[in-house]
Amino acid sequence: MSKMDEVDLVQANILASGCNKKSVRIVNGFGKMMGSKDMVNVDFEKDSNMDYLLRRDQEEKEKYAKNKHISEQPWTLNNWHKHLNWLNMILVVFLPSIGWYFALSGRAPLTWRTFWFSVLYYAVGGASITAGYHRLWSHRSYTARWPLRLFYAFFGAASVEGSIKWWGHSHRIHHRFTDTVRDPYDARRGLWFSHMGWMLLKPNPKYRARADIEDLADDWIVRFQHRHYILIMLLSAFILPTLVCGYFFNDYLGGFIYGGLIRVFCIQQATFCINSLAHYLGDQPFDDRRTPRDNWITALVTFGEGYHNFHHEFPTDYRNAIKWYQYDPTKIIIYMSSLCGLAYDLKKFSHNAIQQALVQQQQKKLDRQRAKLNWGPQLTDLPVWDKQDFLKEMEKRKGLVVISGIVHDVSGYISEHPGGETLLQAALGKDATKAFNGGVYRHSNAAHNVLATMRVAVVKEGEDAAIKFAARRGEIYAKTAKAE
Amino acid sequence: MSKMDEVDLVQANILASGCNKKSVRIVNGFGKMMGSKDMVNVDFEKDSNMDYLLRRDQEEKEKYAKNKHISEQPWTLNNWHKHLNWLNMILVVFLPSIGWYFALSGRAPLTWRTFWFSVLYYAVGGASITAGYHRLWSHRSYTARWPLRLFYAFFGAASVEGSIKWWGHSHRIHHRFTDTVRDPYDARRGLWFSHMGWMLLKPNPKYRARADIEDLADDWIVRFQHRHYILIMLLSAFILPTLVCGYFFNDYLGGFIYGGLIRVFCIQQATFCINSLAHYLGDQPFDDRRTPRDNWITALVTFGEGYHNFHHEFPTDYRNAIKWYQYDPTKIIIYMSSLCGLAYDLKKFSHNAIQQALVQQQQKKLDRQRAKLNWGPQLTDLPVWDKQDFLKEMEKRKGLVVISGIVHDVSGYISEHPGGETLLQAALGKDATKAFNGGVYRHSNAAHNVLATMRVAVVKEGEDAAIKFAARRGEIYAKTAKAE
Ligand code: HEM
Ligand code: HEM
Ligand SMILES: [Fe+2]
Ligand SMILES: [Fe+2]
Ligand SMILES: [Fe+2]
Ligand SMILES: [Fe+2]
Numbered sequence: 001m002s003k004m005d006e007v008d009l010v011q012a013n014i015l016a017s018g019c020n021k022k023s024v025r026i027v028n029g030f031g032k033m034m035g036s037k038d039m040v041n042v043d044f045e046k047d048s049n050m051d052y053l054l055r056r057d058q059e060e061k062e063k064y065a066k067n068k069h070i071s072e073q074p075w076t077l078n079n080w081h082k083h084l085n086w087l088n089m090i091l092v093v094f095l096p097s098i099g100w101y102f103a104l105s106g107r108a109p110l111t112w113r114t115f116w117f118s119v120l121y122y123a124v125g126g127a128s129i130t131a132g133y134h135r136l137w138s139h140r141s142y143t144a145r146w147p148l149r150l151f152y153a154f155f156g157a158a159s160v161e162g163s164i165k166w167w168g169h170s171h172r173i174h175h176r177f178t179d180t181v182r183d184p185y186d187a188r189r190g191l192w193f194s195h196m197g198w199m200l201l202k203p204n205p206k207y208r209a210r211a212d213i214e215d216l217a218d219d220w221i222v223r224f225q226h227r228h229y230i231l232i233m234l235l236s237a238f239i240l241p242t243l244v245c246g247y248f249f250n251d252y253l254g255g256f257i258y259g260g261l262i263r264v265f266c267i268q269q270a271t272f273c274i275n276s277l278a279h280y281l282g283d284q285p286f287d288d289r290r291t292p293r294d295n296w297i298t299a300l301v302t303f304g305e306g307y308h309n310f311h312h313e314f315p316t317d318y319r320n321a322i323k324w325y326q327y328d329p330t331k332i333i334i335y336m337s338s339l340c341g342l343a344y345d346l347k348k349f350s351h352n353a354i355q356q357a358l359v360q361q362q363q364k365k366l367d368r369q370r371a372k373l374n375w376g377p378q379l380t381d382l383p384v385w386d387k388q389d390f391l392k393e394m395e396k397r398k399g400l401v402v403i404s405g406i407v408h409d410v411s412g413y414i415s416e417h418p419g420g421e422t423l424l425q426a427a428l429g430k431d432a433t434k435a436f437n438g439g440v441y442r443h444s445n446a447a448h449n450v451l452a453t454m455r456v457a458v459v460k461e462g463e464d465a466a467i468k469f470a471a472r473r474g475e476i477y478a479k480t481a482k483a484e
Numbered sequence: 485m486s487k488m489d490e491v492d493l494v495q496a497n498i499l500a501s502g503c504n505k506k507s508v509r510i511v512n513g514f515g516k517m518m519g520s521k522d523m524v525n526v527d528f529e530k531d532s533n534m535d536y537l538l539r540r541d542q543e544e545k546e547k548y549a550k551n552k553h554i555s556e557q558p559w560t561l562n563n564w565h566k567h568l569n570w571l572n573m574i575l576v577v578f579l580p581s582i583g584w585y586f587a588l589s590g591r592a593p594l595t596w597r598t599f600w601f602s603v604l605y606y607a608v609g610g611a612s613i614t615a616g617y618h619r620l621w622s623h624r625s626y627t628a629r630w631p632l633r634l635f636y637a638f639f640g641a642a643s644v645e646g647s648i649k650w651w652g653h654s655h656r657i658h659h660r661f662t663d664t665v666r667d668p669y670d671a672r673r674g675l676w677f678s679h680m681g682w683m684l685l686k687p688n689p690k691y692r693a694r695a696d697i698e699d700l701a702d703d704w705i706v707r708f709q710h711r712h713y714i715l716i717m718l719l720s721a722f723i724l725p726t727l728v729c730g731y732f733f734n735d736y737l738g739g740f741i742y743g744g745l746i747r748v749f750c751i752q753q754a755t756f757c758i759n760s761l762a763h764y765l766g767d768q769p770f771d772d773r774r775t776p777r778d779n780w781i782t783a784l785v786t787f788g789e790g791y792h793n794f795h796h797e798f799p800t801d802y803r804n805a806i807k808w809y810q811y812d813p814t815k816i817i818i819y820m821s822s823l824c825g826l827a828y829d830l831k832k833f834s835h836n837a838i839q840q841a842l843v844q845q846q847q848k849k850l851d852r853q854r855a856k857l858n859w860g861p862q863l864t865d866l867p868v869w870d871k872q873d874f875l876k877e878m879e880k881r882k883g884l885v886v887i888s889g890i891v892h893d894v895s896g897y898i899s900e901h902p903g904g905e906t907l908l909q910a911a912l913g914k915d916a917t918k919a920f921n922g923g924v925y926r927h928s929n930a931a932h933n934v935l936a937t938m939r940v941a942v943v944k945e946g947e948d949a950a951i952k953f954a955a956r957r958g959e960i961y962a963k964t965a966k967a968e
Contacts, residue, residue: 004871004886004915004943009923015906016924139902176925212904287929313930316902347900349930352858356933359854360958366850370843374836387488402488416831418623418800420696422499431488439493440500441660445771446797446833449840459488474844478962 016176018212019053060205071204088199091160092268099261102253114245114254118263121158121241123303126267128156130303130330131337137164137216138171141318141347142334146221148342153225158236159267163226165216172211174275175315179290182209187279187291195276237264270301278308286313286357288364296327304328313357314349322354376452379406379466379477386460393457394429402431404469405462408454433465448473500660502696503537544689555688572683575644576752583745586737598729598738602747605642605725607787610751612640614787614814615821621648621700622655625802625831626818630705632826637709642720643751647710649700656695658759659799663774666693671763671775679760721748754785762792770797770841772848780811788812797841798833806838860936863890863950863961870944877941878913886915888953889946892938917949932957 014020064072070082102108132152135141144152153164161167170184177183184203185194193201216222225232238260245255282295292312299306299320304327307320318335321328337343385393385407394400399411401424410417410424417424419441427435436443436451443451452473458466467477498504548556554566586592616636619625628636637648645651654668661667668687669678677685700706709716722744729739766779776796783790783805791805791812802819805812821827869877869891878884883895885908894901894908901908903925911919920927920935927935936957942950951961 004874005913007911007914007916007919007923009918012907012910012919012924015910016903212906289929313928350934352937353930353933355853355857356859357930359850359857360929360933362846362850363958366843366846369839373839373843375840390488419500422696423496426496426499427491429489430491432491434493435491435496439491440496444797445773445844446837446841449837449844450834453836474847 016212017210018214019210057208064205069202069204069206071202083201085200085202092196092199092265095261096265096268099257099265102257103262108253108257110258111249111251111254113249114251114258117241117245117249117255118258121259122263122267124155125158125236125263126270127303127330127333128152128154129159129161129267129271130305131333132156133161133164133167134171134305135318135320135330135334137219137222138168138175139316140215141316142338142343143345144337144343145341148337149219149221153221154232154236157225157229157233158240158264159271160233160237160264161268161271163229164222165213165226168216168222169211169213172213173209175312176211177209178292178312181207184209185275185279187275191276191280194279195272198275270298273298274302274305274308278306282306282309284309285361286310286354287361299327303333304330314354316347317349318346319348374453375449375475377455379455379458379463379470379475382406382455382458384460384463385457389457390459398428400429400456401427402433402459402462403436403451404433405459405465406455406469407457407459408451409456410454413450413454445473500696501694502698503694505696505698505701541692548689553686553688553690555686567685569684569686576680576683576749579745580749580752583741583749586741587746592737592741594742595733595735595738597733598735598742601725601729601733601739602742605743606747606751608639609642609720609747610754611787611814611817612636612638613643613645613751613755614789615817616640617645617648617651618655618789619802619804619814619818621703621706622652622659623800624699625800626822626827627829628821628827629825632821633703633705637705638716638720641709641713641717642724642748643755644717644721644748645752645755647713648706649697649710652700652706653695653697656697657693659796660695661693662776662796665691668693669759669763671759675760675764678763679756682759754782757782758786758789758792762790766790766793768793769845770794770838771845783811787817788814798838800831801833802830803832858937859933859959860939863939863942863947863954863959866890866939866942868944868947869941873941874943882912884913884940885911886917886943886946887920887935888917889943889948889950890939890953891941891943892935893940894938897934897938929957 070079073079075083103110128151132144132149133156136144136149136152156164174183174185179186179188185198187194189197238256241259241263242252242255245259246252249255278293278295278298279291280293281297282293284293286294286309290312292308294307294309296306298308304320305311307326307328310317310322311320319328319331321331334343334346338346390400390402390407393407397409397411399409399414401408401410410428414421414424423435423440435441452470470477554563557563559567587594612635616628616633617640620628620633620636640648658667658669663670663672669682671678673681722740725743725747726736726739729743730736733739762777762779762782763775764777765781766777768777770778770793774796776792778793779790781790782792788804788811789795791810794801794806795804803812803815805815818827818830822830874884874886874891877891881893881895883893883898885892885894894912898905898908907919907924919925936954954961
C-alpha cells in the first residue's frame with residue numbers, strides 16, 4: 001500500500017515557532033530577564049525573516065564550533081564574569097540586596113501602614129502576573145477586555161519579571177520543551193538552575209528555541225508595554241509605591257524599600273519557585289512522565305500556580321486547581337472578571353479528560369506496587385500434569401491439592417491454615433475445588449492470594465477452570481487457540 | 485483423562501463443624517445469648533454424636549415442614565411473645581432498663597469515684613472480650629498461658645455476653661458463613677437485626693450451623709467458665725463492682741447501677757456495633773465482596789475491633805489495625821503480654837498478602853472509575869482503511885489526520901487546539917505521527933486521551949503502530965494471529 005503523505009516537519013516547526021509571521025518577535029530575549037535596549041529596538045525586517053534567522057543560527061553554529069561558547073567553558077578566575085548576565089544580576093540580586101540592607105540595618109523602619117500597603121501591592125502585582133501574564137497571555141485560557149488587560153500590563157510590570165511579550169515567549173517555550181535542553185528553566189539541571197541560575201547565567205545559543213507569539217504581538221497593549229517596558233516598570237514597581245507611601249503615610253523611604261525593593265524580591269522569588277520547587281516538590285496526580293508537581297506550599301505564595309502538575313497537563317485550562325479545598329485565588333479572580341463582563345470565553349479541559357489522567361496515573365502507581373509483590377507463578381509458566389504425573393509426584397511430596405484446575409503444594413501451610421489442620425489434611429492428594437470454593441467454606445480473596453503462591457502445575461484439561469479461577473483475583477490470560 | 489478424586493464434601497463439612505469429635509458441643513446455644521440451664525447441662529453422649537444430630541435435624545425438618553416455625557410466621561397480637569427470646573430480653577433489655585431508670589431518675593447519684601471505677605472496669609471487661617474471647621479463643625491468633633486465660637475468663641464474663649464457648653462457637657459460624665442465611669448476625673438483614681434483633685428473636689432452626697470448637701472444649705478454663713457461667717457472670721458483672729464501690733467508696737447502689745448494669749449495657753452495645761455498624765459504615769480497603777468495613781468510630785468503643793474489613797479478610801491475625809495511626813489497643817495488650825511471657829506464638833498474615841488485598845481492591849475501584857469515562861473506541865472496534873478509503877473519506881469530511889496508524893477526525897477540535905489552529909490545519913489529510921509524537925511537540929498524556937476520542941479507523945498495515953501507541957495510555961490488545 002502506498003503511504004500516507006507526512007506532515008512536513010520543517011514547515012510545521014517554522015509554524016510552531018512563529019517564524020513565518022511578519023510580526024515582531026523576541027529573539028534575543030532568551031536568558032535576559034527583561035527589556036534591554038537591544039530587545040526593544042527589534043529589527044522588524046530581520047527578526048521576522050526566517051531566512052535571516054536561519055542564516056544567523058548557522059553562523060553562530062560555525063562560530064561556536066571553533067571556539068566554545070562561554071556556557072560550555074569551565075569557570076575560571078578570568079572568565080567568571082563572562083558567565084553572568086549582569087542586567088539580570090542587577091535586577092534580581094543587587095537591587096533586592098539594597099532593599100534588604102536598608103531593612104535589616106534598621107535604616108528604614110517598617111511601619112504597619114507601609115507593611116500592609118506592600119502586602120496588598122504584592123497581591124496586585126502577583127495576581128497580574130498569574131491572571132494576566134500567565135493564564136491570559138501565555139496560555140490564552142480566556143479572553144479579557146482592554147481595561148483588564150491594561151490593568152494587568154501596568155501592575156504586572158510592578159513585579160519586575162520582564163515584558164509580557166518576553167515572559168509569554170519564554171513561558172511558551174518552557175511548556176513546549178519541558179524537561180529538554182531547550183527548556184529555559186530545565187528542571188533536570190537542578191533546583192538552583194531552574195530557580196535563578198537560568199537567568200543569571202548566559203544560556204547556550206545552541207539550545208535556542210522559539211515559540212509563536214503572533215497573538216501577543218497583535219495586542220496593542222502588549223506591544224505598548226514591551227516598547228516602553230523600562231519606563232512602565234520603574235513607574236509601577238518603584239515610583240508608585242514610593243509616592244503612595246510618601247503622600248499618604250509620609251514614608252517615602254519605606255515605600256521605596258518595602259513597597260518597592262523588598263516586595264519585588266518577594267514576588268520574584270515566589271514566581272521563581274514555580275520553575276524550581278513546583279518541578280521538584282509535591283505530588284504528580286495527573287502524570288509523572290514529566291517533572292511538574294502539585295504543591296500547596298508554592299500555590300500559597302503564587303495565588304494558586306502551585307498546582308503545576310495539573311497545569312502542565314492542562315495548560316489552557318483557566319484553573320490550576322480543581323478541588324474545592326485547593327488554593328487557587330487566580331481562578332476565582334478570572335471567574336469573577338467573567339461575571340462582570342471583563343473576561344469571557346473561559347477555557348476548561350473536559351471533566352472526562354481530567355478524570356482519565358487521574359485514573360491512568362493511579363493505575364501506574366498501582367502497577368508499581370503490584371510489581372513489588374509475590375503473586376505466585378503465572379499459569380502460563382506452570383507445567384501441565386495429567387493424573388499420572390500427579391500421582392507420581394504425590395509419592396515424592398505429600399502436600400499436593402488440586403483446586404480449580406491448578407495443583408498446589410500446601411505442605412508448608414497445613415499447620416498455619418486458619419480453617420484448621422484437619423480439613424487441609426483431608427484434602428491432600430485430592431481435588432478440593434468444591435470444598436475451597438464454598439462447599440465447605442467460600443474462601444476470602446486473601447486466601448486465594450495465599451493459595452496462588454503455592455502453585456506447582458496446571459491440570460491437563462483444567463486450563464479453562466484455572467483461567468476462570470485466576471481471573472477472580474485479577475489475573476488475565478488471553479485465551480489463545482491451541483495448536484494441537 | 486480420568487478425573488482426580490474429589491474431597492468428600494459431606495465428610496469435610498462434618499469435620500468443619502466438629503461433629504466428628506467426642507467433645508461437648510453447643511448445639512442449642514444458637515440464638516441464646518448465654519448459658520441457660522439447658523445449655524450448661526449438655527448431653528455429652530448425644531451432643532457429640534453425629535448420628536443423633538443428623539437424626540434430630542431431620543426430625544425438626546419434618547416437623548416444621550408441616551407447621552411453620554415461629555420465625556416464619558407473621559407477628560400477631562397472639563403470637564408476638566413467642567417470637568422473642570425472653571432470656572436475652574432480660575439480659576440485654578430489661579436489666580439495662582433498670583439501670584437507666586435508677587440513673588436517670590436520680591435515685592442513684594453518680595459519684596466521680598464510681599464513675600472512674602466503672603470506666604476502668606468497662607475497659608477490663610471489654611479488653612477481656614476482645615483480647616480473650618475474640619482474638620485468643622475464637623480465632624487462635626495467639627497462645628496464652630493460664631493466668632492470662634483465667635483473667636480473661638473471669639473478667640470477660642463481666643461483659644455479660646455469654647460463655648467463651650458459646651461466644652466462640654457463634655463467632656466462628658459468623659466468620660465461616662458471613663453474609664449468608666447461616667450467619668447468626670447476617671448483616672444483609674439490616675442494621676437492627678445484626679445489632680440486637682438476632683439475639684432477641686427466635687432463630688429459624690432451618691439455618692442452624694455448627695463450627696468446630698474442640699480446641700475450646702480442650703481448655704479446662706473454657707470448660708469451667710461454661711459450666712459455672714451464671715455464677716461467674718453474677719460475681720464479676722454485678723457483685724464485684726457493687727462490693728468494690730461499696731467497700732472503698734461507700735457507694736453500694738452506685739456500684740451496682742453504674743459499675744454493674746449501666747457498664748454492662750455500654751459494653752454490650754459497643755460489642756453489638758461490631759456486628760451491625762462494622763458491617764455497614766466505613767471503608768473496604770481490603771475487599772468489598774463481603775459487608776465488613778473498617779471504621780474508626782466502632783474501633784474507638786471496642787478497643788480496636790472496628791477495623792473489621794481487615795479482620796474478616798485476615799481473621800487469624802492478632803492485629804485488627806495495621807497502620808500506626810489506627811486505634812487498636814487490643815493488639816498492644818496482646819503484644820505486651822507476649823513481651824512478659826504471658827502470650828506467645830502471635831500470628832500475622834504476611835505483609836505480601838495484606839498488600840495484595842489492598843492493591844486488588846484499589847484496582848477494582850479504579851476499574852469502576854475507568855468504566856464511567858469515555859476512552860474513545862477500542863482499536864478492535866474500528867474499521868480498517870487503506871489509502872484509497874482514506875482519500876475517498878477526505879472528500880466528505882476534511883478533518884482527518886493519521887497519527888500512529890490511527891485515523892482521527894479532528895474537525896471539532898481545530899479551534900480548540902491548545903497548540904493553535906494553524907498547526908492542526910497543516911496536518912489535515914496527512915500522517916502527523918512524527919509531528920504529534922515529538923517532531924513538533926511531544927504531546928501530554930492528556931492530549932493522547934483527547935485524541936483517542938476522535939478515532940475513526942485503523943490504517944491498513946498500521947495496526948502494530950496503533951497497538952503500540954494505544955499501549956502508552958494503558959490500552960492492551962493481545963496480538964492475535966490474523967487469518968488472512
Ligand atoms: C489449600 C489451600 C488453602 C488455603 C491457602 C486456605 C486458606 C485459608 C485462609 C487464608 C483462611 C482464613 C481467611 C478466610 O478465608 O476468611 C481459611 C479459612 C478456612 N478454610 Fe481454608 N484454605 C485452604 C484449603 C482449605 C480447604 C481444602 C478447606 C476445606 C476442605 C478449607 C476450609 C476452611 C475453613 C472451614 C476455614 C475457616 C473459616 C473461618 O472460620 O473463618 N480450607 N483458609
Ligand atoms: C490531532 C489531534 C491533536 C490533539 C488532540 C492535540 C492536543 C493538544 C493538547 C491537549 C495540547 C496541550 C496539552 C499538552 O500536550 O501539553 C497540545 C499542544 C500542542 N500541540 Fe497539539 N494536538 C493535536 C495535533 C497536533 C499536531 C498535528 C501538532 C503539530 C503539527 C500539534 C502541536 C502542538 C503544539 C506545538 C502544542 C503546544 C505546546 C505548548 O505550548 O504547551 N498538535 N495539543
Ligand atoms: Fe513549569
Ligand atoms: Fe504555564
Ligand atoms: Fe463480622
Ligand atoms: Fe472475628
